[in-house]
Amino acid sequence: MIVARLTTALVAGLIFGLGLVISGMSNPAKVIGFLNLAGDWDPTLLLVMGGALVVTIPGFQLLKKRARPLFAERFEFPTRKDLDPRLMVGAALFGLGWGIAGFCPGPAIAALATARLDVALFVGAMIAGGVVHRIIFSPRSPDA
Amino acid sequence: MENFTPVTGLIGGLLIGLAATLLLAGSGRIAGISGIAGGLLARVPGDNAWRFLFLLGLVLGAGIYQLLTAGPLEVDIDVSWPLLITAGFLVGFGTRLGGGCTSGHGVCGIARLSARSIVATLIFIGVAMATTFVLRQLL
Numbered sequence: 001m002i003v004a005r006l007t008t009a010l011v012a013g014l015i016f017g018l019g020l021v022i023s024g025m026s027n028p029a030k031v032i033g034f035l036n037l038a039g040d041w042d043p044t045l046l047l048v049m050g051g052a053l054v055v056t057i058p059g060f061q062l063l064k065k066r067a068r069p070l071f072a073e074r075f076e077f078p079t080r081k082d083l084d085p086r087l088m089v090g091a092a093l094f095g096l097g098w099g100i101a102g103f104c105p106g107p108a109i110a111a112l113a114t115a116r117l118d119v120a121l122f123v124g125a126m127i128a129g130g131v132v133h134r135i136i137f138s139p140r141s142p143d144a
Numbered sequence: 145m146e147n148f149t150p151v152t153g154l155i156g157g158l159l160i161g162l163a164a165t166l167l168l169a170g171s172g173r174i175a176g177i178s179g180i181a182g183g184l185l186a187r188v189p190g191d192n193a194w195r196f197l198f199l200l201g202l203v204l205g206a207g208i209y210q211l212l213t214a215g216p217l218e219v220d221i222d223v224s225w226p227l228l229i230t231a232g233f234l235v236g237f238g239t240r241l242g243g244g245c246t247s248g249h250g251v252c253g254i255a256r257l258s259a260r261s262i263v264a265t266l267i268f269i270g271v272a273m274a275t276t277f278v279l280r281q282l283l
Contacts, residue, residue, distance in 0.1 A: 016163035017202035032222070038277055054161060056252060091265075091267035097230070099275025100223060104245050124232070128233055
């Protein structure tokens with residue numbers, strides 16, 4: 001079961017990465033084209049999100065009804081429901097960084113395939129941000 | 145809207161949705177990139193290999209695309225290195241504090257109809273749009 005679980009992770013990551021680059025989201029200029037409403041607006045990101053949700057909304061609802069996943073003991077769904085300040089401040093800080101560079105975590109990591117120094121610098125700074133968060137708020141904050 | 149690429153955008157989006165559904169169906173995990181990467185920093189025994197393999201898959205997927213299209217991926221960054229590094233730090237810190245990014249909140253959280261994720265997504269898209277406006281239209 002461990003082999004099936006690890007294979008699932010690798011294959012899912014690979015399909016996810018392909019989706020990011022095919023959609024153009026691995027290019028910060030494309031993302032900025034969406035975020036810059038006052039510029040030559042490019043709504044592509046909406047279709048990327050829409051295309052993903054068309055699959056995940058029915059897919060997740062169907063999976064929620066199952067007792068357990070195929071290769072693991074249980075579903076690891078986030079359990080928190082409260083709208084706390086950390087959620088909102090964190091989302092705002094992320095939005096600030098995303099708006100500056102046009103990179104969010106998935107596209108930035110996928111773009112490491114270019115072996116470019118500027119991409120590596122962004123990812124390195126991202127990891128540093130995660131480390132600093134961990135130092136301040138250890139042990140860990142709950143996921144989405 | 146001359147840069148609008150609806151067909152490749154939709155195909156890419158469907159693949160992202162398929163990948164997130166596959167990870168949940170097989171491993172029971174949410175495909176949130178910042179959460180998967182952030183979990184590596186926690187170094188919980190037995191919880192690292194799948195995270196590493198998923199992230200490796202992201203890079204491999206992009207690498208395969210580069211091989212098929214016989215060229216480097218288009219990555220156009222229009223800010224200076226100091227700004228780029230600042231942005232990276234904010235993205236890393238903010239996504240951990242807020243418990244997710246575009247994939248975890250935006251794709252998976254909305255699919256679970258999570259109020260937290262819907263609020264977070266509205267905030268980070270709103271702030272990113274405002275930031276872009278200030279940086280690229282006003283300054």
